[in-house]
Amino acid sequence: MSIKTAALNLYIYEGTQSSYIASDLKYRIQKERINSDTKINFEIAELVRDYIDHTFNDDYVSKCVWVLAYTTLFDENNEPYTYSNPQSNTYLALDGYGYFEEGINPELSRDALISSNDVYLPEGITGKLPIFAEGVGKVIIDSTTTQITDNGNTNQKIQYLTIPSNSSTVKVYATDDATILKTITISNICEPKFTPYKITFVNKFGVYQDLFAFKKSVENLNVTDERYKRNIIVNNTTSYPTYSGQSERYNVNGNTSINLNTGFVSEDMNQTIEELFLSENVWIRYEGKTLPVIPKTKTLQFKTSVNDRLANYTIDFEFAFNKINSVR
Amino acid sequence: MSTKINIRSPYFLAYTEPSIPTPVFDCFIANPRNFTINQQGIITLPSLDYGVITAQNADKYATVSSPTSRTLAITIQIPVGFSNTDTDGFIACNVTATQPAFVNGTTCTTTVTTSGSVPAQTITVGGSSVTINLASYFTGGTIAGYNIINEHKNLVTTSLSTSTLTLTSNQIGGTKTVYAEAFDNTANTCTAVQSIAVTVNGLSTAFNCTIANLAGGGGSVSQAGVITNPQSIAAITGISLTSGGALITSVAANTGSTAQNVTLFFKLTAPAGYTNAGAVIYCSKVFEQQATNTLPAFTCDIANLTGQAITTKGAINVGTTQTGTITDFTPISFASVTTSTERTVTYTVLIPSGYSNTGNGSQTISCAKTLTQPAGLADCGTNTYYISAGKVSPTDFCDDTYTTTKTLLSTGVTINEGLGGTSCIKGAPFAGKDLYYAVSTSSINSGAGIGVGTFKVWQIDNNGVITDVSIVSCDTGGGGSVSNL
Helix, strand or coil: CCCEEEEEEEECEEECCCCCHHEEEEEEEEECCCCCCEEEECCHHHHHHCCCCCCCCCCCCCEEEEEEEEEEEECHHHHHCCCCEEEEEEEEEEECCCCCCHHHCCCCCCCCCCCCCCCECCCHHHHHHEHHHCCCCCEECCCEECCCCCCCCCCHHHEEEEEEECCCCEEECCCCEEEEEEEEEEEECCCCCCEEEEEEEEEECCCCCEEECCCEEEEEEEEEEEEEEECCCCCCCCCCCCCCCCEEEEEEEEEEECCCCCCCCCCCHHHHHHHCCCCCCCEEEECCEEEEEECHHHHHCCCCCHHHHHEEEEEEEEEEECCCCCCC | EEEEECCCCCCEEEEECCCCCCCCCCCHHCCCCCCCCCCCCECCCCCCCCCCCEECCEEECCCCEEEEEEEEEEECCCCCCCCCEEEEEEEEEEEEEEECCCCCCCCEECCCCCCCCCEEEHHHHHHHCEEEHHHHECCCCCCEEEEEEECCCEEEEEEEEEEEEEECCCCCEEEEEEEEEEEECCCCCCCCEEEEEEEEEEECCCCCCHHCHHHHHHCCECCCCCCECCHHHHHHHEEEECCCEEEEEEEECCCCCCEEEEEEEEECCCCCCCCCCCCCCEEEEEEECCCCCCCCCCCCHHHEEECEECCCCEEEEECCCCCCEEEEEECCCCCCCCCCCEEEEEEEEEEECCCCCCCCCCCEEEEEEEEEEEECCCCCCCCEEEEEEECCCHHHHHHHHECCCEEECCCCCCCCCCCCCEEEEEEEECCCEEEEEEEECCCCCEHHHCCCEEEEEEEECCCCCCEEEEEEEEECCCCEEEEEC
């Protein structure tokens, strides 16, 4: 007998897969099949996304949630099916995205959660490598092996491995500890002149990825204000002080922006730059603080070794707050 | 292993009419039952809910002087419609029965005995017959009839007319034994059994690997290297890695990272009836041997918990799994609820062998299942009262004197305050059938009816709800007066 109705209970929670409780039920959705269709579809990504909040403070915390879709199916008589019903499916949701070409419901990488095979770090500085713990058995950084364990908790599903300073190669292995899934080359950049800035952004896989801008940086201040004309006449003396302005400013504030240059990077970094441009969450490590920024640059011309020989990307960022504290 | 989804892109859940699951055929589903053994050691094969018994490791046991437990290994052909029909083909199950003692003069009295032995019978394949006059092979007593025990109906069929047994060949060759049992109708007399070896021959073809049909006979090689033989109409007498090679009993475990194909050669003895009867032939079959990390991980989806439920009282029905064994669940129970409530029960499932996470055989996974606990009544309360038998009308108590001895719990703090409250007996709502019950706070020196004076009654519906509270006074003439409280 054809399906008529599907009643979806969507539980969203952190912790281990089976640790949900009644209060984790976030949505109840009931949908009827359109007569000409054979399936009932629910789009849940937007619903789940409300429950991942990126609060990055240079702490690299695993941000993902379990999603339990508990669906009861009813037949044309509005009776629940007596077999294969209800249907319970659990997913691990990350704030990532797929490209159009990757089709519907992309799962993406289940090992190293960065696209490029190159990482640029300043000399003497450690880095972070995000991995999906379920799909990785071990990681060898140069000759040091790190076994990856996963206790099933969401706070361990995404792990940020520390890349020791001046490392050269990272090899990510499958859970069989034998199959190499990704090899990442670490370039340690000596930059004696400029101050490298670390940009951290939520990449395509929904995890925090670092990108260093090694070269020239320019900081700008863009001020906004409003004005009004005031009457400065003193009636008693029928005069006005010349030290009082006829025009006054108010609502003065400013936005700081910073122009950064990556320095010469390989063509392989195009994907990383693209993901930075497409990120909704970007931070800069600036004067000892992690500050939110918004990429101002809206267009990106990909550089290739054939066309450009050497690729340097210049990106403008605007600090995501007013210069004068106006937080109320 | 969880399914990772990326929620900056849409993620669609699609639901369609659920398909009836095809479970793994196992002994539980086959459900062999009614396996019996009589005093003579003759077995009656068990009947099955599903599948067909294709082989067993015994047709008859020797008689015993004391009751003896016997375990019969049977091979069952998996019927279509199960997930392992094509992959396994057959399963092996054990059934157990107790063979009763046979002690002449004690367990039964011997009247009928065998007379000589029935010669071996040879029949040409393809429907030929031979007849045997069973009366010639039994003597003594007054033979009332015969039972024919034939567990090899694919080889030979039997029919009995008075004392004439007809054996008719089918389309396959081979040698098997059928049994004839003579019995006397006198009470508690012993039966006598003759075995009849039947050979069906005359096949014009030689037994070969096509006829052996190992391909359709199931079998497997586990990751650890354990070999399970396929089924064949020929006896498998050995296994080797090459045709005619050294015999083995197992192969090396696959410790690599990928599954591998293992070719095994089975040493078969051509059955009787074929032109090459008794000859040894080798037939090969390729098995896929999984590696440790290519074995599928046992998951809750594979376990496929079914039949779990929560009662109105909050008790949990453990249900069953399609694969694996439920060893525990938590919590043990829930409190009753007044509205239908979703509950989460976490079941611990023992991982069976053959999965990447089987481990040492004691590994388990936790499977959470959301169940709906139906609404029960509100709290039964803690106030104890005693009620009488029920009456249709309050004044019906006035035809006699009634005791109030049945214990009942109610939410009513006093009898007068019982209206609208609930009442329970033994933890369950009391189905009062809308009758009136005399109610008291004591089971002694209390009651209702004539000579009691005034007493109180509750009307209780089928849900245990107290719908009326009245005070009754009986007249001496058998009538009474009722006042609602």
